[in-house]
Amino acid sequence: MKILVTGGAGYIGSHTVLSLLNNGYEVVVYDNLCNSSEVSLQRVQQLAGNTVEFVQGDIQDKSALTALFKQYPIDAVIHFAALKAVGESTQLPLAYYQNNVHGTLCLLEAMQVANVHQFIFSSSATVYGEENAVPYVETMTLGTPSSPYGASKVMVERVMADVALANAQFKGVSLRYFNPIGAHPSGQIGEDPKGIPNNLLPYVAQVAVGKRDKLNIFGGDYPTADGSCERDYLHVMDLADGHVAALDWLIKNEQFTGVEAFNLGTGTPVSVFAIVNAFEQATGKTIAYDVAPRRAGDLPAFWADANKAKIQLNWHASRTLQQMMEDTWNWQSNNPNGFDS
Ligand code: NAD
Numbered sequence: 001m002k003i004l005v006t007g008g009a010g011y012i013g014s015h016t017v018l019s020l021l022n023n024g025y026e027v028v029v030y031d032n033l034c035n036s037s038e039v040s041l042q043r044v045q046q047l048a049g050n051t052v053e054f055v056q057g058d059i060q061d062k063s064a065l066t067a068l069f070k071q072y073p074i075d076a077v078i079h080f081a082a083l084k085a086v087g088e089s090t091q092l093p094l095a096y097y098q099n100n101v102h103g104t105l106c107l108l109e110a111m112q113v114a115n116v117h118q119f120i121f122s123s124s125a126t127v128y129g130e131e132n133a134v135p136y137v138e139t140m141t142l143g144t145p146s147s148p149y150g151a152s153k154v155m156v157e158r159v160m161a162d163v164a165l166a167n168a169q170f171k172g173v174s175l176r177y178f179n180p181i182g183a184h185p186s187g188q189i190g191e192d193p194k195g196i197p198n199n200l201l202p203y204v205a206q207v208a209v210g211k212r213d214k215l216n217i218f219g220g221d222y223p224t225a226d227g228s229c230e231r232d233y234l235h236v237m238d239l240a241d242g243h244v245a246a247l248d249w250l251i252k253n254e255q256f257t258g259v260e261a262f263n264l265g266t267g268t269p270v271s272v273f274a275i276v277n278a279f280e281q282a283t284g285k286t287i288a289y290d291v292a293p294r295r296a297g298d299l300p301a302f303w304a305d306a307n308k309a310k311i312q313l314n315w316h317a318s319r320t321l322q323q324m325m326e327d328t329w330n331w332q333s334n335n336p337n338g339f340d341s
């Protein structure tokens with residue numbers, strides 16, 4: 001089976017490519033490297049002892065996509081390629097809709113022409129918006145996320161539903177990730193944000209390695225047990241394995257057509273203070289922090305109802321918070337400047 005992985009050089013993509021190779025899949029990665037380095041794929045190949053075909057290109061380049069599907073007999077597509085910075089998306093909404101929505105339309109069109117109908121999409125917990133109560137469950141109506149980034153994910157889920165109505169062969173899976181953190185235990189691949197990290201764990205890791213003075217904890221007055229926000233953090237290797245489980249499920253369920261959504265999370269909320277504590281415990285490093293004002297757009301707490309993936313995909317997030325912290329630190333301390341180290 002040959003799987004096209006768009007955005008496969010990125011953080012979640014590279015870990016997923018490794019899991020795919022380790023599970024006997026052949027992989028073609030298509031990535032424009034706008035937020036990643038090809039070094040990630042070299043490392044993935046070393047870890048897997050296997051090769052990956054890499055094609056550099058943009059998902060908005062229709063002729064390149066057409067050529068790609070002509071060159072490779074693709075069985076299924078896992079679509080990670082997207083811009084993902086929530087704050088940036090409020091400044092550059094057109095770029096986000098262009099890349100994430102228009103880019104996905106180009107990809108789906110190229111798939112249709114090539115008669116490829118199996119599609120796994122990187123969605124996000126953000127699609128539940130502010131309206132839904134926690135824990136989030138897949139049967140809920142999609143909400144209205146506060147950022148263009150979040151809205152782009154809702155739009156693509158809508159597009160997938162309409163494509164499935166029009167194309168009786170379409171087999172779509174939308175994987176709604178909660179908060180992926182950590183790295184492969186080898187320390188060879190991990191999250192390599194450009195500039196100042198937006199997300200919590202990369203920031204904590206950069207404080208630990210001495211690249212940032214201290215962490216700002218955004219808000220200590222939320223209506224949660226310790227006053228900081230709670231999220232559902234899952235190990236990126238569990239998330240990677242979740243993609244393999246979804247792909248296995250799609251392939252095994254020959255009769256299935258349409259679109260199915262799955263939450264990929266642990267089902268357990270963890271606070272920002274608890275993350276800082278867990279990181280300090282697991283690494284022996286002290287994290288200097290200030291409690292700062294709330295960050296615009298943050299919800300107090302959200303986590304997954306993780307039962308559907310457990311029952312239908314036979315997948316659950318098994319790695320512990322301690323492993324997430326150890327693996328984050330192993331990656332960061334061995335690669336203080338990411339793939340440029
Ligand atoms: P990432 O930025 O590390 O990976 C995205 C990859 O897509 C990068 O390699 C980038 O170069 C590539 N890319 C972007 N636009 C492209 C284009 N037009 N053509 C070709 N390649 C392009 O991000 P990630 O954290 O690995 O996220 C992967 C996917 O998961 C994204 O769709 C993201 O929205 C989604 N997601 C991420 C999180 C998270 O917390 N990291 C949570 C929920 C959903």
Ligand code: WQD
Pocket residue numbers: 084086123124125126178179180198199200201203215216217218219229230231272295298
């Ligand atoms: C986690 C918690 C912050 C940084 C985002 C997207 C979501 C998904 C995952 C893609 C929050 C706090 C953070 C810092 C802090 N991405 N924090 N100091 O906001 O839950 O989710 O990434 O789909 O769509 O919105 O993740 O890692 O940014 O924040 O106190 O320097 O850490 O306030 O409570 P978030 P995050």
